Amino acid sequence: MDVKLKQQASAITELTFDLLRCCEAKEKMFAKDHGLKVAEFRCLRIVEAGKSYSVQELATSMHLSPSRLTRIIDGLFAEKLVDRVQSIEDRRFAKISLTNKGQTLVGKLKEEYADLHGEMLKDISVEDRDKIYEGISLMQGLVSTWLVKNA
Amino acid sequence: MDVKLKQQASAITELTFDLLRCCEAKEKMFAKDHGLKVAEFRCLRIVEAGKSYSVQELATSMHLSPSRLTRIIDGLFAEKLVDRVQSIEDRRFAKISLTNKGQTLVGKLKEEYADLHGEMLKDISVEDRDKIYEGISLMQGLVSTWLVKNA
DNA sequence: GTTTTTCTTTGCTAAAGGCAAAAATAGTGG
DNA sequence: CCACTATTTTTGCCTTTAGCAAAGAAAAAC
Numbered sequence: 001m002d003v004k005l006k007q008q009a010s011a012i013t014e015l016t017f018d019l020l021r022c023c024e025a026k027e028k029m030f031a032k033d034h035g036l037k038v039a040e041f042r043c044l045r046i047v048e049a050g051k052s053y054s055v056q057e058l059a060t061s062m063h064l065s066p067s068r069l070t071r072i073i074d075g076l077f078a079e080k081l082v083d084r085v086q087s088i089e090d091r092r093f094a095k096i097s098l099t100n101k102g103q104t105l106v107g108k109l110k111e112e113y114a115d116l117h118g119e120m121l122k123d124i125s126v127e128d129r130d131k132i133y134e135g136i137s138l139m140q141g142l143v144s145t146w147l148v149k150n151a
Numbered sequence: 152m153d154v155k156l157k158q159q160a161s162a163i164t165e166l167t168f169d170l171l172r173c174c175e176a177k178e179k180m181f182a183k184d185h186g187l188k189v190a191e192f193r194c195l196r197i198v199e200a201g202k203s204y205s206v207q208e209l210a211t212s213m214h215l216s217p218s219r220l221t222r223i224i225d226g227l228f229a230e231k232l233v234d235r236v237q238s239i240e241d242r243r244f245a246k247i248s249l250t251n252k253g254q255t256l257v258g259k260l261k262e263e264y265a266d267l268h269g270e271m272l273k274d275i276s277v278e279d280r281d282k283i284y285e286g287i288s289l290m291q292g293l294v295s296t297w298l299v300k301n302a
Numbered sequence: 303g304t305t306t307t308t309c310t311t312t313g314c315t316a317a318a319g320g321c322a323a324a325a326a327t328a329g330t331g332g
Numbered sequence: 333c334c335a336c337t338a339t340t341t342t343t344g345c346c347t348t349t350a351g352c353a354a355a356g357a358a359a360a361a362c
Contacts, residue, residue, distance in 0.1 A: 002273075008280040009269035015287045016268075017196060020174050022294040023167060025214040029301070039318065045168060055341060063176040068319050070342055092327045092340040117167075118160035120293045122153075128289055129159045135286015136166045138279055142271045143173040150180070190349065206310060219350050221311055243309040243358050 016139070030113060039072050044081065044106050045113070052097040054087075063147075081105060167290070181264060190223050195232065195257050196264070203248040205238075214298075232256060 031041035046061055047053060059069040073096055076082045081102035087093035098106060121129050182192035197212055198204060210220040224247055227233040232253035238244035249257060272280050 004277060005269055005273060005280075006265065008277070008284060009272050010265045012272065012280070012284055012287065013265045013268045015284065015291055016174060019287055019291040019294065020171065020178070021193075021214050022291065022298055023171050025298055025302075026294060027171070037317065042172075056339095063172050064318090065320055066341065067321080067343080071319085074342095090328070090340085094341065114157070114161045114164045117164045118156055120297045121160050121163065122156060124289070124293070126155060126159070129156075129163070131282065132286045132290045132293075133159060133163055133166065135283045135288075136163065136170055136290060138275070139283045139287060140166055140170040140173065142275070142283075143170065143177060146271045147173055147176055151176075188348065207308095215349090216351050217310065218312080218352080222350090225311095237358095241309085241359070245310065 012139075026116075030116065034109065034112075037075065039068075040075055041109070043069075043072050043076065044102070044109060047082070047096070047098055047102075047106065049098050049103045049106065052095040054093050055096065058096065076102070163290075177267075181267065185260060185263075188226065190219075191226055192260070194220075194223050194227065195253070195260060198233070198247070198249055198253075198257065200249050200254040200257065203246040205244050206247065209247065227253070 027041065028038055031038045034041070036044070042062060043058065046058070055066050055069050055073065058073075059066045062069070064072075073082060073084060073094075077084055080099055083095075083097050083099055085095050087095050121132075178192065179189055182189045185192070187195070193213060194209065197209070206217050206220050206224065209224075210217045213220070215223075224233060224235060224245075228235050231250055234246075234248050234250055236246050238246050272283075
């Protein structure tokens with residue numbers, strides 16, 4: 001039993017837990033301020049302009065079930081933010097892509113969400129920002145890998 | 152406009168977003184494996200053995216509404232994991248504390264949740280673990296402060 | 303001693319999310 | 333070509349998560 005590992009794991013567990021709560025609150029506020037449901041914001045956040053996605057792709061990258069995605073897309077479609085067309089090659093597939101309205105909104109969303117983080121980061125040093133990047137990057141990689149193995 | 156800041160903010164925004172999704176999936180799996188609802192796990196995770204808490208305290212530290220907490224506590228109470236007694240000094244207050252059964256469970260939960268993170272962290276260097284700690288710690292502080300200011 | 307304030311709970315509603323079955327399409331073996 | 337299987341999405345139904353507003357209950361203030 002590696003004592004040092006146990007200590008570090010405990011500390012990181014605790015911190016990650018707190019960070020999660022805070023970031024969820026942050027996302028909720030941001031989505032609400034932009035008239036979106038949290039799930040809609042999360043979905044829009046990952047679709048890139050010009051690309052098209054299947055329901056499954058979106059479900060996988062959001063860690064949600066396909067049925068849940070259908071509903072989220074229903075909402076975005078109703079607001080004319082995304083298009084949903086049957087794939088011609090394989091008509092079982094849906095091709096979800098941003099409408100012009102959607103592209104405009106997503107552009108604004110990404111810009112402003114980054115600005116929000118810029119606001120948080122502006123008073124610390126470039127080095128500390130790099131430390132944040134590096135730390136979170138490492139952690140993200142680990143959790144992501146762990147999930148693939150244990151899902 | 153600080154270009155470097157904008158770049159860093161963008162990168163951190165993206166990473167944090169991904170980390171969040173992964174950690175949520177991780178929490179959900181862990182809670183399920185232990186026969187708990189996610190909200191219950193999150194609540195148990197923050198109550199310490201021997202201490203007692205008001206509904207408000209718990210709501211605040213979980214970033215949830217008091218009414219939501221009442222329901223979560225209802226569930227934990229039904230499973231005899233927490234006690235709920237009226238405060239004698241001020242009978243408006245509830246005093247929520249862990250039962251013996253609750254203490255045992257929480258002990259096990261914290262242990263195993265830390266172990267899960269230990270599992271993820273075991274193959275990287277002590278230095279990288281420190282980088283994770285430092286990065287997440289910095290970020291958590293920033294988001295937390297930002298929330299207080301903007302809530 | 304009534305009014306105001308504070309803390310918790312209750313009723314109601316919305317949002318988030320999954321499972322299982324259905325619908326639609328594609329592929330495959332005879 | 334036809335039946336059967338596999339894949340993708342959707343639908344119906346249910347649970348979980350969450351907040352708001354009003355009600356209850358107790359303390360504090362006037």
